[in-house]
Structures are given as structure tokens and as C-alpha cells.
Amino acid sequence: MIKIKDLEKYYKTEELQTIALNKLSFEVKQGEFIAVMGPSGCGKSTLLNILGMLDDSDGGSFIFNGEEVINYNERKRANIRKHNIGFVFQSFNLIDQLTVFENVELPLIYTGVKKAERKKKVHDVLEKMQIMHRRKHFPQQLSGGQQQRVAVARAVVNDPKLILADEPTGNLDSSNGNEVMELLTELNNQGATIIMVTHSEHDAKYSHRIIRMLDGQKVTENSLI
Amino acid sequence: MLRNYFKIAWRNILVNKGSSAINIGGLAVGMAVVMLIGLWIYNELSFNKYHQNYDKIVQVMQHQTYNDVVGTQVANPAVMAETIRNEYGSDFKYVLQASWNYDHALSYKDKVFFKPGSYFEPEVTEMLTLNMLQGSRDGLKEMNSIMLSQSVAEVFFGKENAIGEIMKLDDKVDVKVTGVYEDLPDATTLQSLEFIVPWDLYLSYNSWIKDMEDPWGSNFTQTFAQLGDNSILETVSSKIKDVKLSKVTEEGRRYKPEVFLHPMSKWHLQSNFENGINTGGRIDNVWLFGIIGVFVLLLACINFMNLSTARSEKRAKEVGIRKAVGSRRIQLIMQFFNESILISCLAFILSILLVIIILPFFNTIADSKITILWANPIFWVLGIGFSVLTGIIAGVYPALYLSSFKPVKVLKGAIRIGRYAAIPRKILVTSQFAISITLIIGTIVVYQQIQYAQNRPLGYEKNGLISINTTEETHKHIEAIRTTLKGNGAIVEMTETTSPMTAVYNTNGGFDWEGKDPNLPVDFPNNAVTEEYGKTIGWKIKKGRDFSRDFGADSLAYILNESAATFMNLKDPVGKILRRGDRSFTIIGIVEDMLIQSPYKPVRPSLFHLLRRQENTFILKLNPAMSVNESMSKVEAVFKNYNTSIPFVANFVDEEFDKKFGNEKKIGQLAAFFTFLAIFISCLGLFGLASYVAEQRTKEIGIRKVLGATVIKLWNMLSKDFLILVIIACAIAIPIAYYIMDGWLQKFDYRTSISWWISIFACIGALLITIVTVSFQSIKAARSNPIKSLKTE
Numbered sequence A: 001m002i003k004i005k006d007l008e009k010y011y012k013t014e015e016l017q018t019i020a021l022n023k024l025s026f027e028v029k030q031g032e033f034i035a036v037m038g039p040s041g042c043g044k045s046t047l048l049n050i051l052g053m054l055d056d057s058d059g060g061s062f063i064f065n066g067e068e069v070i071n072y073n074e075r076k077r078a079n080i081r082k083h084n085i086g087f088v089f090q091s092f093n094l095i096d097q098l099t100v101f102e103n104v105e106l107p108l109i110y111t112g113v114k115k116a117e118r119k120k121k122v123h124d125v126l127e128k129m130q131i132m133h134r135r136k137h138f139p140q141q142l143s144g145g146q147q148q149r150v151a152v153a154r155a156v157v158n159d160p161k162l163i164l165a166d167e168p169t170g171n172l173d174s175s176n177g178n179e180v181m182e183l184l185t186e187l188n189n190q191g192a193t194i195i196m197v198t199h200s201e202h203d204a205k206y207s208h209r210i211i212r213m214l215d216g217q218k219v220t221e222n223s224l225i
Numbered sequence B: 001m002l003r004n005y006f007k008i009a010w011r012n013i014l015v016n017k018g019s020s021a022i023n024i025g026g027l028a029v030g031m032a033v034v035m036l037i038g039l040w041i042y043n044e045l046s047f048n049k050y051h052q053n054y055d056k057i058v059q060v061m062q063h064q065t066y067n068d069v070v071g072t073q074v075a076n077p078a079v080m081a082e083t084i085r086n087e088y089g090s091d092f093k094y095v096l097q098a099s100w101n102y103d104h105a106l107s108y109k110d111k112v113f114f115k116p117g118s119y120f121e122p123e124v125t126e127m128l129t130l131n132m133l134q135g136s137r138d139g140l141k142e143m144n145s146i147m148l149s150q151s152v153a154e155v156f157f158g159k160e161n162a163i164g165e166i167m168k169l170d171d172k173v174d175v176k177v178t179g180v181y182e183d184l185p186d187a188t189t190l191q192s193l194e195f196i197v198p199w200d201l202y203l204s205y206n207s208w209i210k211d212m213e214d215p216w217g218s219n220f221t222q223t224f225a226q227l228g229d230n231s232i233l234e235t236v237s238s239k240i241k242d243v244k245l246s247k248v249t250e251e252g253r254r255y256k257p258e259v260f261l262h263p264m265s266k267w268h269l270q271s272n273f274e275n276g277i278n279t280g281g282r283i284d285n286v287w288l289f290g291i292i293g294v295f296v297l298l299l300a301c302i303n304f305m306n307l308s309t310a311r312s313e314k315r316a317k318e319v320g321i322r323k324a325v326g327s328r329r330i331q332l333i334m335q336f337f338n339e340s341i342l343i344s345c346l347a348f349i350l351s352i353l354l355v356i357i358i359l360p361f362f363n364t365i366a367d368s369k370i371t372i373l374w375a376n377p378i379f380w381v382l383g384i385g386f387s388v389l390t391g392i393i394a395g396v397y398p399a400l401y402l403s404s405f406k407p408v409k410v411l412k413g414a415i416r417i418g419r420y421a422a423i424p425r426k427i428l429v430t431s432q433f434a435i436s437i438t439l440i441i442g443t444i445v446v447y448q449q450i451q452y453a454q455n456r457p458l459g460y461e462k463n464g465l466i467s468i469n470t471t472e473e474t475h476k477h478i479e480a481i482r483t484t485l486k487g488n489g490a491i492v493e494m495t496e497t498t499s500p501m502t503a504v505y506n507t508n509g510g511f512d513w514e515g516k517d518p519n520l521p522v523d524f525p526n527n528a529v530t531e532e533y534g535k536t537i538g539w540k541i542k543k544g545r546d547f548s549r550d551f552g553a554d555s556l557a558y559i560l561n562e563s564a565a566t567f568m569n570l571k572d573p574v575g576k577i578l579r580r581g582d583r584s585f586t587i588i589g590i591v592e593d594m595l596i597q598s599p600y601k602p603v604r605p606s607l608f609h610l611l612r613r614q615e616n617t618f619i620l621k622l623n624p625a626m627s628v629n630e631s632m633s634k635v636e637a638v639f640k641n642y643n644t645s646i647p648f649v650a651n652f653v654d655e656e657f658d659k660k661f662g663n664e665k666k667i668g669q670l671a672a673f674f675t676f677l678a679i680f681i682s683c684l685g686l687f688g689l690a691s692y693v694a695e696q697r698t699k700e701i702g703i704r705k706v707l708g709a710t711v712i713k714l715w716n717m718l719s720k721d722f723l724i725l726v727i728i729a730c731a732i733a734i735p736i737a738y739y740i741m742d743g744w745l746q747k748f749d750y751r752t753s754i755s756w757w758i759s760i761f762a763c764i765g766a767l768l769i770t771i772v773t774v775s776f777q778s779i780k781a782a783r784s785n786p787i788k789s790l791k792t793e
């Protein structure tokens, strides 16, 4: 499903150039559950942003579902994104002016799902995330863990083929964390491909394969199955 | 999708109640001002259009050269219309002679009222648009007839039929009511034509007009005309140019009379002539307020855009998220446009409410009677079109700029939007304050000029002076009246004279004196007065002596004002001889110049001599030792003795004098009104921006406080930027304001100079306003609990 080769990304600031990704290559098959690990600053979030087509790379190749997408324009990317990819950000990124319900509903609106169906889907996923009772609240009125669950709910509501999750359990206690991991596993079992960044060896065990990174490069890759 | 946009837009308005109120309110005030000015300008531009023959109606006027200056007048010889009709009849549909429009005593049974009206040749009813309510349009064919306006008819006859009733005009002649027409609207020059009587009636009891030796020698009537359907104004105007020149005497030719046509479309807005050239008039005010209106609107729009874009930056994150979950750019663009258009339309609705509230007040200070053009589609098209346009302009930045970023950039806050966007915003705030400061300086200069002219030395004592029109009876008995009123202590002195203290009713040429260039045509205000004139008004004799009853020969004496003595270039004027025709007069005294006409113009060379027949006005000096009410009732009682059937009317000279400043005062009041609004709008904008900046820096403020910054230090940090902007605005505004106001002052011969303190005052004012506005926000932010502000991240 995903094939990246020699992917490069630089950040240029006034004095120094940071190499966030350094000729990174790997492949992810349909239905895989991948964990990406590595020390802070090694380029994990950068990688995820590029895979999610939220950011450009500075070199290399990125094949998504057999298409080379590296030179796609905004419109094409937005189109691929809304139909295929669900995103869980490291820092939640919920819209403050929208309620929990509306935040989760947003991807469905952009893909043109009918209103009644939207309501059902949102309710389903909120039930699953156990924040149904909070659906009318605004993000500021929720705890960090609750916000994280809303963010996950929003990422999965559209049944995306690919879920990109940046430390989805980072703000959760272990029991809530486990629930999120169970949910991801379930989605994976239903066919979704998942790429998850994590610092937790425990969470990484839910995955099929762990990619370890250091300074923008892949160091090891070990399969758990 | 659209509903979703509206929901979010609406929620955004509600969430930021304060800044939304500022944003919408500020724009609404700006729109209201523009609407008011627009309505006023519309009213000015559509003046006189009530008359269907608007395009064809003209007034016959003439230029004449006096004292080397070309003067322009509406006064014509009484034979003007007839002559033009005879010689150029084919170019006109109608040429009509008319009297001045002034108050006449109209009476019916025991009711007597003064009402303004004119004598007109009968076709006036065809030329003007008169909507007949009773009777027919040809009501002036019979000599002893009268046509009344609706309001005059109601005063005398109520709702009853007026046709056929006999009224008395000026206590002299009986006239039969033959028609009642709808009042002419306020927006017409002839609005005070409240009744019309036939010109022939005027001639019938002013038989001297027909018997005049030289009918072209005096100008004392008006002439109106309607061009033929195919005639072209300019062509006809130049064709008739010499119609008077070819008739006047040798002496008259020296004044170079040039007849021309002044079209109705220019009567209201372009009525000023300077040395024979049509130089404008009220059109200047239309321009002035049009420009102010545009500026106020600009201020409001600047605010709106500033605040909208400032607020939208807070939404950069939202843009990123929406993109991440699949929004297309066009959808974001639509969303932002939607929101700003919604806001500007709300402002439009609010502005209409504001106009409804302000309009009566505006009408009072602008002395206008404008109404909202509810039924005029142009009004709505312009209003709504403008709202949408403002919305689009205000929405451009968030819609196009923010939506263009890579989602990850906005999400991470990698683009420091604030820093770059702050520059245009600073420019906008600076120009906003520059406009406000310019307006402040302008307003002060207008008031200073009025003040200056009001304080101009008058040359006479205007307090306690009243003027009363003369009648045959009162003229005959002036001595008795004078003795009675002096006797009972109501007045100090009284006189009879040609002109009241605030106008010139008579000028004469044909004077000759020692050393005069024989080809120089002259024309002087020439006042006939009684011996008590000087004592009544308190003029100041500079040389020679006043008129006196002790000198039998004073009937051939003249007193000149200082300007006349200077103009005539007489070294030792007292005792010199002044000749007119074959008569000689002696100059017995020189008085200090008296301000009679425009307070902005030099005093004209003027002459005074003793009266020989009935003149126009009595001037009375009330006794300062008696209350005005008491002395006035005594005066009224005495005058009533002689004028039994005419209402008693007296004018206070100081009130008449104040009317001379009406136009400038109105400009001053309107300018003050708009300046106030401009400052208000600027403050709203500043307030909004300051709160935005404070909010944007909440986290920084919190951290600084935790690290020990004092409130004063934080206040200083937050306010400094704004003060610098206002100082720059001052530097820009002062030269611009000086340049503009200097140009405005050039209109006046007698003008103030712009004092340096005005700009100092305006700048200090602007700075104070800024400090107060900004401090409110920055102190609030600086005093807030740091934990609270840190938690918001």
C-alpha cells in the first residue's frame, strides 16, 4: 500500500539545517499494523506528516496505492486524504469552536456523507470511545485523555484505509491507553492499515512490525509475527 | 455545507462577543455615516428636480462692472422679459417678469398673516410644476386674482373650498382666490413661493414703473424663462448677451451690462459668482462631505478588515485541521467569505437602524429634511452591494492567505503569521489615525474661522437694535412714534433708513468727485437715513461731524465710510464736493467702516445721506434699562396704533447678524459630528486591536508575570507600539490638514491664520485617546491571573 524510497526532509532555519529524514525507505502492505519508534527528535512526526500528505518531502519517492504522489498538488492530495487517511495528532488538534460531535463529524461532511448517516456513524464511534455523554461539550471542557479519544474517534469515523497515529496514547493512563490500542487493533482486523508512532514498548507490542529510527534514518525493522 | 458554514460563523460571532460587537458596530457606524451623507448628497443633487421643466428653466441674470469688479445679479429692469420676448421670442417658450419673493400681509375677514409670495406673469403656472388642488392653472389671467399654496389656503380657509373667496393683499387691494396648489417641496429653490399674484397687479399700483424715463436704468425685479424645446442654453445665453447694453444710456454702458441665463440645475449648488465667473457654491459642501464620507467609510472598513484578519489568525489551527481531515481549499475560501459577508450584512442591517435613530438629529444640525429612500432600488442595490463587497475585501486575507498554507505548517504554528501580517495592520492603524487627526484639525479651524469673523469689529453697537418695516402710516408719524417711545422709556433712539443693519437694499452709481477717472463706473451702497441714525446704531465718527437737525443744509450732505474715502482717494474728504448728475453734495463726515454684508469680505465703500421720502426700515435702539419684553410690548402697542390691520413684526439685529454665519456654522457642526464619529470608529478599532494583541500575548504575559514583571512594565510593553503608530499618524496628518485647511480659508477675504496650538491640541488629544483605549486592555491583561493564562495553551 505504501512504498517510500530515499525519502528526505530538511528544515532550514537561519543558521542550521536539520535533516529530519535521511534517505528513509520502507514498505507497508495493506492491512499491516506498524509501530514507529525512536528517540525524541528523530523524525517520526515528520515522517507521519509526509505519509499523511500534510507536508512535502525534499526528495525521494512515495508511492501510495500504486500511484507516485510525491508531486501531487494540494487538490489531489486533499482528495486522497479525505477518502483514505485518518489522522491522530500528537497534540489532539481539535477545533475549539466545534463540539465533540461536530469535530468528529467533520471528515464525514467533507466526504459528502448524508446527514442521517453521519449522525449514526458519529454516535457509533463515540460510543466505542466511551465519550458519548460528552458529545455536546467543547474541547476545552474535556480532560487531555478525553480529547485524545475524540481525536482518535475523528480519525476513524470515516473508516479510513490508512490510519496515521502520532502517539495516540501519549496522554492516557494505561487502561484508557489499552482501550485505544484495542480499538486500533480491531480496526486493523477489519482491514485498516495502521502506522503508529509511540514511545511505549508496551503499545508497540500490539503491532505487527516495529520500525526503529535514529536521526532520520531507519536503524532496524523487526517483525513481531 | 452552507448551513454548516453559517453555524460556525454564527458561533464565532457569539463566542467572541466583545470583538464581534466592536467589529459589527464599528462597521455599522461607518455605513450609517455614509448612508446619511449619501442621502444628503442625493437630496442636494436632486434639488429642484420636482419641476418637470427642470432642464429648460433658467433665470435671466446680468453681470455688471462696478468699481472695476464684475458683479453678478439677479435683479433686472422690469422691461427685461418683455424685451427678450419681443426680440428673441423664438428661442424661448416663456419669458416671465416677476417681483422679489417677500412677505406680504394677506388678510381674509379678521385673519391677517404675513406670507411670502411673488408677482408673476401668468404663464408661471405652466413653467413651474404646480399640482393644482383647487381651481385651474390659468388662475392668473385676471388682474385681481391670487393663487395660494395648500398651506396658506389651510391657514385661512381650513379644509374648506377657497376658490372665489376675496382676500386683501397688503391692506391695499382685493384679490379673488382662483387656485390652490400643492406646496412646493423643501428641495426646491422657490419653496417659499407661498402665493402668486399677477404681475399686472404689481404694475397697476406701481404706476411709476410704466412712466419711468429710463426703464433700463434700475434693476429691481427678477426674470425667469423656459427655453424652447430645441434651444440650447449656451447658444441662447450668448445670443441675448447684449439685450440690455443696446438699450441703456451712455452712462449705463460703462457698467458693461451682460445678460446671461443661469439654468435651474445650477440655482442651488452653483449660485456663487466671483468676478463674473460661476465659482460654485453649495457644491463645495457636497464635495467636502462626500470626501469626509468616503474617509469615514474607509476608517470603518479598515477596522473591519483589521479585526477580521486579526481574528482569523487565531483560526490558523482550524484551517490546518480542516485540511488534514479533508477540506479542499475552495471550501475553506468559501467558509471565510461566507463569514465575513454575514458579518458585513449584519452591520448593514444595524446601520439602517442607526440611520433611523440619527436622522432627526442629523436633519437638525444639517438643517435639512432628508428621508430614507425606502422605495428607491438604487439605495438597496448600493447598500447590499457595498456590504457584500466589504465582506469580500475583509475576507480576502483569511480566505486566500490562510487557506494557502500546507496544513502541517499552520498546525505546528511554523508560520509566524502575526509578525508579517502586523505590518499592513500597522499601516492601516496609522492611516486611520492620520485621517482622524486631520478631521480634528479641520474642525477646529472651521470653528476658529467662525469665531474670528464673529469677533470682527462691527463699527456699530448691535445689542438692543431691532428693525421694523415701514408703512405709509408709520412713516408719516415717525416723529410722534419717536417721541412717545422715548417718552415712555422703551427706546433710546430710533431712525428710518433704506437698509437694515445686515443687508444692502440700495446701491447707486453715477457719482463724481474731484480726481475721479471719468471712465471708472462706480456703484456704492447708498443709505438714506434720518439725523438720529448714527445715535441709534452707535456709529463712530472719525472725521468731521454727524448729521444734525441744527444744520439746515444737511439735506445736501453726505457721510462716507472710511472705505469710501480711501476708494475715492480724497486727501481731506470733509468739505469736499460729491456730484451726481447736476446736483452737488458736501461731505460732512467720515465714519468707521461698519460690517453690513458678508463678515468674510472687506467692507464696501458706502454713502449715507438724509432721507427725502418713505424708506424701508425703522431701526430702534431699545432702552437697556428696561427689560426686552417690556420695551417690546410698548413698541408693539405704539406701532399697532398706526398699523391696525398689519401684524407687528420686529427683527433683532443680533439674530439677523448671526444668520450670516449659518452656513459656516452648519459646516462646523457637521464636521464636528463626523469627526466625533471618525474618532469613535478609530477608537473602536484600536480597542479591538489592543484586546487582540493582549489576547495573543496572554501566554507571554503569564510567563513574564511568573518571572516577576510588574503591571506597569507589562502595560508599557503592550501600549508602546500603539503610541508610536499614533505619533507617526500625527506627523502625517499635520501637513495634510494644514494644506487642506489653508485652501479652505482662501475662500474668505477676512480669515484667521491656523495657530500652531491646534495641531498640538489635536495630537495630544489623539495620544490621550489612544492611551486610554489601549490601557484598558493592556492593564486588564497585565493584571490577569498568570495561571489562568498559562492554562489556555
Ligand SMILES: Nc1ncnc2c1ncn2[C@@H]1O[C@H](COP(=O)(O)OP(=O)(O)OP(=O)(O)O)[C@@H](O)[C@H]1O
Residues within 6 Å of the ligand: A011, A012, A013, A018, A019, A020, A039, A040, A041, A042, A043, A044, A045, A046, A047, A090, B412, B414
Ligand atoms: N518546523 C521545523 N523547523 C525546524 N526544525 C524542525 C521543524 N519541525 C521539526 N524540526 C526538527 O526536525 C527533527 C524531527 O522532528 P520531529 O517532530 O519529526 O521529531 P519526533 O521524532 O516526532 O520527536 P518527538 O518524539 O519528540 O515528537 C527535530 O530535530 C526537530 O527539531
Ligand SMILES: [Mg+2]
Residues within 6 Å of the ligand: A044, A045, A046, A090, A166
Ligand atoms: Mg513527534
